[in-house]
Amino acid sequence: MSRAIELREVSKRYGDTYAVRRVSLTVEPGEFLVLLGPSGCGKSTVLRMIAGLEDITEGELLLGGEPASDVLPRERDIAMVFQSFALYPSMTTRENIAFPLRLRDPSTDHDDEVRTTARMLAIEDLLERLPAQMSGGERQRVAMGRAISRRPSVFLLDEPLSSLDAKLRGHLRAEIARIVAELGVTTVYVTHDQAEAMSLGDRVAVMRDGVLQQASPPRELYARPANVFVAAFVGTPRINLLEGVVHAPLDGPMALDLGRQRLCLPQPLTTDHQLLRIQQGRPVIVGLRPEAVRIGPPSQARPGEAAIGGIVEHVEYLGHEVLVHLNTGSRRAVVPDLESSRPAVDAGPARPARRPWIDRALHRVNSVVVSRSSAPGPAQQPAAVPPERRTTAAGDLVLRSGPEHRVRVGGHVPLLVDLERLYVFDHTGLRICPAPDRMPALHT
Numbered sequence: 001m002s003r004a005i006e007l008r009e010v011s012k013r014y015g016d017t018y019a020v021r022r023v024s025l026t027v028e029p030g031e032f033l034v035l036l037g038p039s040g041c042g043k044s045t046v047l048r049m050i051a052g053l054e055d056i057t058e059g060e061l062l063l064g065g066e067p068a069s070d071v072l073p074r075e076r077d078i079a080m081v082f083q084s085f086a087l088y089p090s091m092t093t094r095e096n097i098a099f100p101l102r103l104r105d106p107s108t109d110h111d112d113e114v115r116t117t118a119r120m121l122a123i124e125d126l127l128e129r130l131p132a133q134m135s136g137g138e139r140q141r142v143a144m145g146r147a148i149s150r151r152p153s154v155f156l157l158d159e160p161l162s163s164l165d166a167k168l169r170g171h172l173r174a175e176i177a178r179i180v181a182e183l184g185v186t187t188v189y190v191t192h193d194q195a196e197a198m199s200l201g202d203r204v205a206v207m208r209d210g211v212l213q214q215a216s217p218p219r220e221l222y223a224r225p226a227n228v229f230v231a232a233f234v235g236t237p238r239i240n241l242l243e244g245v246v247h248a249p250l251d252g253p254m255a256l257d258l259g260r261q262r263l264c265l266p267q268p269l270t271t272d273h274q275l276l277r278i279q280q281g282r283p284v285i286v287g288l289r290p291e292a293v294r295i296g297p298p299s300q301a302r303p304g305e306a307a308i309g310g311i312v313e314h315v316e317y318l319g320h321e322v323l324v325h326l327n328t329g330s331r332r333a334v335v336p337d338l339e340s341s342r343p344a345v346d347a348g349p350a351r352p353a354r355r356p357w358i359d360r361a362l363h364r365v366n367s368v369v370v371s372r373s374s375a376p377g378p379a380q381q382p383a384a385v386p387p388e389r390r391t392t393a394a395g396d397l398v399l400r401s402g403p404e405h406r407v408r409v410g411g412h413v414p415l416l417v418d419l420e421r422l423y424v425f426d427h428t429g430l431r432i433c434p435a436p437d438r439m440p441a442l443h444t
């Protein structure tokens with residue numbers, strides 16, 4: 001039987017510091033929920049509170065609809081697997097898997113249950129081995145076997161794959177998805193690896209600094225991130241985030257100023273774009289996923305695409321695709337918490353400050369583009385990101401392209417931006433385009 005897990009306004013405080021703040025979240029019976037976030041955001045603490053290994057400072061936990069905050073860990077019918085495979089070194093696989101069963105019922109022979117579990121995990125040929133005689137991946141399978149052998153109603157996994165190499169991680173990830181689906185048990189899985197989270201979870205709950213940011217199915221998380229942090233944490237390469245200013249004159253087309261270039265919003269305006277009008281003159285963060293920008297001249301623009309230009313700074317050939325790093329003369333918006341935990345994707349080796357040829361080339365691009373769209377004056381420069389956090393790294397935009405595109409470092413390329421895939425976040429980081437499902441009240 002699997003049970004629902006419900007956290008109601010749950011907080012955890014260590015001394016004066018909150019590790020988890022007012023998290024409310026329900027995991028439905030049989031659901032696979034992934035807790036995702038950077039190191040130190042409180043994921044493991046949430047898991048440990050569900051398991052009863054940490055007391056809840058404020059709020060309430062319910063298991064299967066029953067208050068459980070004060071229930072002893074061993075009475076919660078929960079199994080947990082940690083990053084480090086907690087196996088008894090002197091016990092064989094068979095004995096390790098049988099151990100929790102023997103604890104519950106010492107008088108019975110549990111061989112059938114052990115065999116069923118071993119078959120499910122494809123470790124039947126390891127039953128007589130000791131942990132020291134197995135690889136990391138095999139040991140982690142045995143640890144899972146031990147956790148699931150007594151068929152818990154809730155299964156908690158804390159970064160179970162993080163100490164394994166990439167190939168094994170990919171393989172075991174698929175195995176975990178299969179096993180959990182087969183068991184049909186309510187599962188909470190902690191990771192800081194967004195690809196792992198997106199591929200495993202029925203829903204992914206993103207945390208930052210102890211606070212739950214959004215809990216949604218993976219597709220929704222990617223397509224409709226609630227805020228700039230979620231947008232940036234999910235997706236590889238990371239979404240391009242640029243400082244911008246909304247330009248919405250009463251008598252002309254609306255646009256987003258990106259420093260030296262401007263994205264003109266296509267007419268007639270979509271409802272989402274119309275709603276940006278109230279941000280006139282305000283600094284915003286413009287988000288463009290790498291697949292929302294393509295190389296192409298203005299003459300090839302499809303409806304809904306806007307033309308800009310950029311200088312190629314770095315090209316990553318990945319075989320099936322090419323990532324092109326460009327300098328468009330915009331400023332990258334920096335999202336605190338992300339920069340240290342997840343480095344900008346494959347931006348290549350650290351480079352010195354902008355090279356002279358880039359300045360010359362940018363001057364050429366900008367003199368063309370700016371003449372089309374009167375550059376914003378200093379008063380219009382966005383202040384969304386404090387100057388001390390602004391990055392001086394060259395290259396502000398990454399686009400994903402087919403391997404057939406051959407671009408030259410230092411070359412100027414025309415770009416087409418799909419404005420149907422445009423994201424805009426306000427100065428607090430909340431998504432305002434596409435408009436949020438629940439619009440905030442207007443303050444007059």
Ligand SMILES: Nc1ncnc2c1ncn2[C@@H]1O[C@H](COP(=O)(O)OP(=O)(O)OP(=O)(O)O)[C@@H](O)[C@H]1O
Pocket residue numbers: 014018019037038039040041042043044045046192
């Ligand atoms: N026993 C403790 N005493 C004091 N602070 C703690 C304790 N345990 C955790 N913390 C703090 O609580 C915060 C959340 O920790 P937690 O382990 O839940 O984060 P996490 O998201 O799981 O990180 P990681 O991915 O690195 O494991 C961190 O700032 C951590 O330093």
